[in-house]
Amino acid sequence: MQITEIFKSIQGESTHAGLPCVFVRLTGCNLRCSWCDSEYTFTGGHRMALEEVLKEVEQLSPGGGLVEITGGEPMLQEREVIPLMQKLVDSGYQVMLETSGERPLERVPGDVVKIVDVKCPNSGEPNTFHVENLETLGPQDEVKFVISDRADYEFARDFAARHGLAQRVRAVLFSPAFRKDAKGARSASHCLLDPQELAEWMLADDVSARLGLQIHKFIWDPAMKGV
Numbered sequence: 001m002q003i004t005e006i007f008k009s010i011q012g013e014s015t016h017a018g019l020p021c022v023f024v025r026l027t028g029c030n031l032r033c034s035w036c037d038s039e040y041t042f043t044g045g046h047r048m049a050l051e052e053v054l055k056e057v058e059q060l061s062p063g064g065g066l067v068e069i070t071g072g073e074p075m076l077q078e079r080e081v082i083p084l085m086q087k088l089v090d091s092g093y094q095v096m097l098e099t100s101g102e103r104p105l106e107r108v109p110g111d112v113v114k115i116v117d118v119k120c121p122n123s124g125e126p127n128t129f130h131v132e133n134l135e136t137l138g139p140q141d142e143v144k145f146v147i148s149d150r151a152d153y154e155f156a157r158d159f160a161a162r163h164g165l166a167q168r169v170r171a172v173l174f175s176p177a178f179r180k181d182a183k184g185a186r187s188a189s190h191c192l193l194d195p196q197e198l199a200e201w202m203l204a205d206d207v208s209a210r211l212g213l214q215i216h217k218f219i220w221d222p223a224m225k226g227v
């Protein structure tokens with residue numbers, strides 16, 4: 001499979017946020033979100049066999065722990081990434097898959113936690129979520145909305161209510177979008193939408209969702225890669 005990087009850091013944006021985690025970042029994406037902070041994954045990378053990826057994960061986190069399969073869009077390499085996820089599960093890792101949900105997810109192994117990033121209107125990639133994927137989501141999975149303005153918020157609020165997401169998955173995450181050119185100070189001022197404003201909207205509407213911040217961007221320089 002084509003890999004951009006494998007590294008160990010702190011999981012930053014789910015109910016597992018704060019835990020040590022090995023990230024396997026696959027190369028390539030078929031979307032072009034306006035605020036994407038991973039454009040360096042669109043091209044390049046290097047070929048690695050499943051066993052090579054496994055070996056690197058084991059070196060970084062011997063004997064188990066959390067592994068996140070991310071990208072780019074990892075499901076573009078479904079033929080190789082599904083056996084990788086299964087092998088990691090069989091080796092005792094807790095595996096998470098970060099995906100836009102644009103590709104079908106029914107073949108993802110049942111023990112893998114899916115973090116599905118449903119694109120809001122101002123991402124520039126609305127209506128890309130494959131709605132049949134809702135049927136693949138269960139009580140361990142999470143659905144995330146990256147929100148950059150009021151229109152995005154209303155989309156996320158209404159989508160979550162219409163599909164009963166709070167009853168379907170472990171967590172519904174509303175996360176303010178971060179400026180993709182953010183660097184230097186580790187500060188909420190880099191958010192395209194003030195987290196305080198988002199929190200106030202959520203409280204006013206009594207939304208069954210969790211406010212999420214990308215904590216790795218508050219721990220390290222937001223421009224830093226491989227964290």
Ligand code: SF4
Pocket residue numbers: 029030031032033035036037038039071072073100
């Ligand atoms: S799906 Fe993810 S990697 Fe692809 S463009 Fe959007 S934010 Fe970037």
